Amino acid sequence: MTVSIWLSLLAVCLLGAMSPGPSLAVVAKHSLAGGRLHGIVTSWAHAAGVGVYALITLLGLAVVLKQSPLLFQGITYAGAGYLAYLGIRALRSQGGVAAKLAAGKPASLLEAARDGAMISILNPKLALFFLALFSQYVAVGTEFGSRAIIVATPLAVDGLWYTLIAVVLSSPKVLETLRSRAKMIDRLSGVVLILLALRVVIQV
Numbered sequence: 001m002t003v004s005i006w007l008s009l010l011a012v013c014l015l016g017a018m019s020p021g022p023s024l025a026v027v028a029k030h031s032l033a034g035g036r037l038h039g040i041v042t043s044w045a046h047a048a049g050v051g052v053y054a055l056i057t058l059l060g061l062a063v064v065l066k067q068s069p070l071l072f073q074g075i076t077y078a079g080a081g082y083l084a085y086l087g088i089r090a091l092r093s094q095g096g097v098a099a100k101l102a103a104g105k106p107a108s109l110l111e112a113a114r115d116g117a118m119i120s121i122l123n124p125k126l127a128l129f130f131l132a133l134f135s136q137y138v139a140v141g142t143e144f145g146s147r148a149i150i151v152a153t154p155l156a157v158d159g160l161w162y163t164l165i166a167v168v169l170s171s172p173k174v175l176e177t178l179r180s181r182a183k184m185i186d187r188l189s190g191v192v193l194i195l196l197a198l199r200v201v202i203q204v
Helices: 003-018 022-034 036-058 061-066 069-091 097-103 109-121 124-138 144-169 172-179 182-203
Strands: none
Touching: 003 144, 022 036, 022 069, 022 109, 022 144, 022 182, 036 109, 036 124, 036 144, 069 109, 069 124, 069 182
């Protein structure tokens, strides 16, 4: 794999990671409620899910997924259901930012990791992203080293991007401002997650 090809892959992965969506909402929630460590754990658990999609695409399983409408549809509905579940919890302030700040009991690191991994693994947008864009880079490298780079690049980009988000959101000045608006953040993130779930269902 040449440097120019890798740079183009890097650019695509950066654009994918920076695109706002449910992943940002989940990382933000755990960063605000649990602090920097919780946000970072959520970030890298999410990145691990991205790595799973990259590996699946690399092994050619994405083609099988694309040719199996029922399987793909099942994953899509599961992703929409999980988004709606997170949204409803946020609206009810059960497990949301406001509830956890008020109770002084943030989620465990295991729960943070679970949410991070699930929101990426059950996100149908990631499947479409790798099917439509990432798959074209798979054919570029057939050697083990090239394939390792192809898998590692989106994983590292995603983890580092959301780690940056977690660090920014958990800084004292930013955190103090956001804590004063915790309930509003809960309501807003809940509405966004539910709307995203509805959009996924409508587009299936």
